[in-house]
Amino acid sequence: MVAFRFSSVMMLALAVCPMARAAEHVTLKNGFELDCVRREVVGDKIRLYLVGKRSETNYLEVAGDAVARVETIADLPLTPEDSPEVAKTLVAPMPTAPVTALTKAEMREMLAHAGGEHNIDADLLASVVRAESGGQVRAVSRTGAKGLMQLMPGTAGELGVHDAFRPEENIAGGTAYLDSLLTRYHDNLSLALAAYNAGPGAVDKYHGVPPYRETRAYVARVIREFNRRKQMTQQERPSKG
Incomplete structure (x- = not known):
């Protein structure tokens, strides 16, 4: 059996969430980086609500100890070319x-x-x-x-x-x-x-x-x-x- 590089990266889910104003740049211990509008602790998990999504129903759910660093950032401008x-x-x-x-x-x-x-x-x-x-x-x-x-x-x-x-x-x-x-x-x-x-x-x-x-x-x-x-x-x- 071939052992592939990746079996999975992180667990993701969908739920309704409110829009927030602040933005954060989150770095995970596996090297993945993303921007989120807010974080929410749910049991032993952390939900990271994504920046740049018009839908308010999208978040990443990761293990509580998966976050390596969080930085507050200014909201990134969205140009037509970036859309x-x-x-x-x-x-x-x-x-x-x-x-x-x-x-x-x-x-x-x-x-x-x-x-x-x-x-x-x-x-x-x-x-x-x-x-x-x-x-x-x-x-x-x-x-x-x-x-x-x-x-x-x-x-x-x-x-x-x-x-x-x-x-x-x-x-x-x-x-x-x-x-x-x-x-x-x-x-x-x-x-x-x-x-x-x-x-x-x-x-x-x-x-x-x-x-x-x-x-x-x-x-x-x-x-x-x-x-x-x-x-x-x-x-x-x-x-x-």
Whole structure:
């Protein structure tokens, strides 16, 4: 059995919460960083309510001793370029060679194969695909990123991807790129995901997750989806008598 880099990162949940004015930059002991509008102790857990979410129903729940440092910060300005709704708008490209949509089984098989090649959990790859393209094979962002894992043309070329709309090529290239980022940042998942979203130059410049709302929301979104998938897998396993 292949031992993947990550089995889960942190537990997440949803609940209604009020909006607060203050903002805090929270660093967890596992290296993950995020901004939150408030913290709440619930039993032996701490709930961190996220900054940058229009919905008031989103928080991360972590162990009580998982927080390494908390800093009070000024609220970060949200520009149209930083808005996930704008930056990740997907448009249909002009039709070229037909590409058949993947079935769930085909997607799982491709992700499992690519993950096995690079020792990356297929659930993590699926979470990246969901955040990047929503599973749309012909997705194109306003910045020109293409396909399931939203590869920029230059990056795709460096990875040997000739047609970013072909699922097997896109997944292979995106997985190889994520693998290189995980290696670069010593398996720090939050930094690797931040670099996948904003570029390694931004991560290196800020020596951590860049102070971009889109990037921080992206990292949290991928990790939240990854943990959701791992929880579902655990729940589906038959209990041992």
